[in-house]
Amino acid sequence: MQLHSAFLCGWENQKVIVCIDAGHGGKDAGSVSSNGKRYEKDDNLQMALAVQKELEKHDIKVILTRENDTFVILQKRCQIANFRRADLFVSIHRNSSESGNGVEVWIKSQENEADEKLANSILDELAKTQIQTNRGIKQGTSENDGNDYYVNKYTKMPSCLIELGFISNQKDNQLLDENKENYAKAIANGILQNIP
Numbered sequence: 001m002q003l004h005s006a007f008l009c010g011w012e013n014q015k016v017i018v019c020i021d022a023g024h025g026g027k028d029a030g031s032v033s034s035n036g037k038r039y040e041k042d043d044n045l046q047m048a049l050a051v052q053k054e055l056e057k058h059d060i061k062v063i064l065t066r067e068n069d070t071f072v073i074l075q076k077r078c079q080i081a082n083f084r085r086a087d088l089f090v091s092i093h094r095n096s097s098e099s100g101n102g103v104e105v106w107i108k109s110q111e112n113e114a115d116e117k118l119a120n121s122i123l124d125e126l127a128k129t130q131i132q133t134n135r136g137i138k139q140g141t142s143e144n145d146g147n148d149y150y151v152n153k154y155t156k157m158p159s160c161l162i163e164l165g166f167i168s169n170q171k172d173n174q175l176l177d178e179n180k181e182n183y184a185k186a187i188a189n190g191i192l193q194n195i196p
């Protein structure tokens, strides 16, 4: 559908295009809360839709890699952004571990000023809201495998991946639920500061 509508719309309106990627989806739940009731894929999608709503208030064209609870492979997510020539790409995820809490933003390991600036803007804005811990900007992947997250590696525009709190941490979940709109506005504001 995305590819088809790109042909219909053409490039006639020179709007800035931001691609928002809700991590996981469908058969891929992502991380799950300790009580088994909360799926990362759902939190990611809700936030992606909320960020879309905020950006559209500022006349930004937003494309989503998924708009509902469907499974989309990583290659396809990058293709959507690259084919539509998005100006910026922001992936939304939630973290999970036995003891961690707070927000972090990932960029690829290769030095890239635009990625850094995008990630910094978003994290700075989020840090102005109620978050438990600012875990900073991180490069590569949490596995320390010398690699990058797929969507950071294969998208051709400035990109970053937000870990919006830990789904394994009750306080982080509570903060997300209470601040959903503020988080969405913060992410949108960070993005707006990086519009080319």
Ligand SMILES: [Zn+2]
Pocket: 023, 024, 030, 031, 040, 093, 094
């Ligand atoms: Zn994830």
